[in-house]
Amino acid sequence: MREFDEASLTEAVIRRFGETPDPRLRQVMQALVGHLHAFVRDIEPSFEEWQTAIDFLTRTGQKCDDRRQEFILLSDTLGVSMLVDAINHRVAAGATPTTVLGPFYVENPPVLPLGTELAARAPGDRLHVSGRIAAAGGGPLPGAIVDVWQSDAEGFYDVQRPVGEAPELRARFEADAEGRFHFWTVVPSAYPVPTDGPVGEMLKATGRHPMRPAHIHFMISAPGHETLVTHVFADGDPYLDSDAVFGVKEALVRAFEQNPPGTAPDGRVMDTPWRSLTYDFALRPLAG
Amino acid sequence: MREFDEASLTEAVIRRFGETPDPRLRQVMQALVGHLHAFVRDIEPSFEEWQTAIDFLTRTGQKCDDRRQEFILLSDTLGVSMLVDAINHRVAAGATPTTVLGPFYVENPPVLPLGTELAARAPGDRLHVSGRIAAAGGGPLPGAIVDVWQSDAEGFYDVQRPVGEAPELRARFEADAEGRFHFWTVVPSAYPVPTDGPVGEMLKATGRHPMRPAHIHFMISAPGHETLVTHVFADGDPYLDSDAVFGVKEALVRAFEQNPPGTAPDGRVMDTPWRSLTYDFALRPLAG
Secondary structure (H helix, E strand, C coil): CCCCCCCCHHHHHHHHHHHCHHHHHHHHHHHHHHHHHHHHHHHCCHHHHHHHHHHHHHHHHHEECCCCCCHHHHHCCCHHHHHHHHHHCCCCCCCCCCCCCCCCCCCCCCCCCCCCCCCCCCCCCCCEEEEEECCCCEECCCCEEEEEEEEEECCCCHHHCCCCCCCCCEEEEEECCEEEEEEEEEECCEEEEECCCCCHHHHHCCCCCEEEEEEEEEECCCCCCCCCCEEEEEEECCCCCCCCCCCHHHHHHHCEEEEEEEEECCCCCEECEEEEEECCCCCCCCCC | CCCCCCCCHHHHHHHHHHCCCCCHHHHHHHHHHHHHHHHHHHHCCHHHHHHHHHHHHHHHHHHHHHHHHHHHHHHHHCHHHHHHHHHHHHHHCCCCCCCCCCCCCCCCCCCCCCCCCCCCCCCEEEEEEEEEEECCCCCCCCCCCEEEEECCCCCCCCCHCCHHHHHCEEEEEEECCEEEEEEECCCCEEECCCCCCHHHHHHCCCCCCEEEECCEEEEEEEEEECEEEEEEEECCCCCCCCCCCCCCCCHEEEEEEECCCCCCCCCCECCCCCEEECCCEEEEEEEC
């Protein structure tokens, strides 16, 4: 068939994907065409607007490199990442809620012993973080792998600093025989998502602030359990109700307690006030 | 508000765009969130599928450069470009139908006198192209600007050849006092859209061929008239009914006539058989 008009075009494109060998890919592509065409029919873009969209998407791809993923950031700021997260965590009785991975996770973080102080020379208040990993509705998970990463006290991740100049605020710990972990770090700061790319332009043009409330990322895995990707947010942060990526869940907000000088839980004697965070995580057992 | 769940998230994201100062941008972003979330809810992607989509979009952007626009190609092959075209050309009584711009247009083509032979040393059958530019329902448009570009006899555009090695199969002509234009070129070939990028992967995975029927591109402009972006397709081409970008319209298909050796319309004496194409274009007067 030739001569597709405004009425017949969408069905013709959907039909063209009808011979896709893989049934899941066929479903995805036909749904994509339907929803994408519905969006175009809804807004009726001019050619200039369509060209602006092409340019935006092109620049978003070109902003990506080994240390920057602008399309994930776009997905995050449009609420898509949290929607994918919600769809994939419908049955989570007793398990710790999940939230976005975000663009700053780096594969194979440094493996460090429990109790290590991250970024010992970095400015900021010292923070002792501890907790326990258990199965949802079950016992502790000895040897669970706990990846942590966070911004520094100025709101930057190490991968946003020049290579070699940043204290590494990321690590991999192995929980002990009781499923417990603990380490020292600095109190993270609220921070803006990167605004020097197309996503920053979008946020500015739409009057949205780019801030995320202060948090520490956790990715926790143990055999026989679904890997948990989440954050713990600092209670009292002014951006908890307007997170630029819609990632806050009430159960993930926790006080970063103020403590006077004295002896910390691991026996370290602190000459200055210090902070502490305790959070116990529950992993969802894999089905079957 | 915090604690967005699968049910409440989409409305929360739409509300977040409610303060967008520009009303058109607000409309576009809110519609985008609604349709994009509907697509995600429809297909319920796994994290791995979502990551595959992020990676596909990233690589699509990174495939683009000064000579390649993979996002336009994606728009073309998903039928979006033709839908935008249809939406913007609803009232076109008597005007020549439009079709996609495609990814191979280059700004500021070489300005050449009428009658020039493009790619005089390129292999392929010689083709004489001529026609007349007029207003839809009106008289000729003297001095109309006629941009033409096309593939060569092997199906490649000049911008797909190494720089400096390609005959330039593109030009800008100025119609004469009667709105007429004419030039010599080679007969274009059917060709595949570029398949060495993400769009090529998509076509292959979905069992779609990448071919476009042979055609010559025209972009024609005249003061007081809407610029016409179209093709003229070669009648008899085997891909007219399955154009990879859904661009064929019956009124744009025309015979590339066979002619025996002899004298061409411009007086040139041809020792070998030659081809000829005549097409008269009608431009839509601008409203108001």
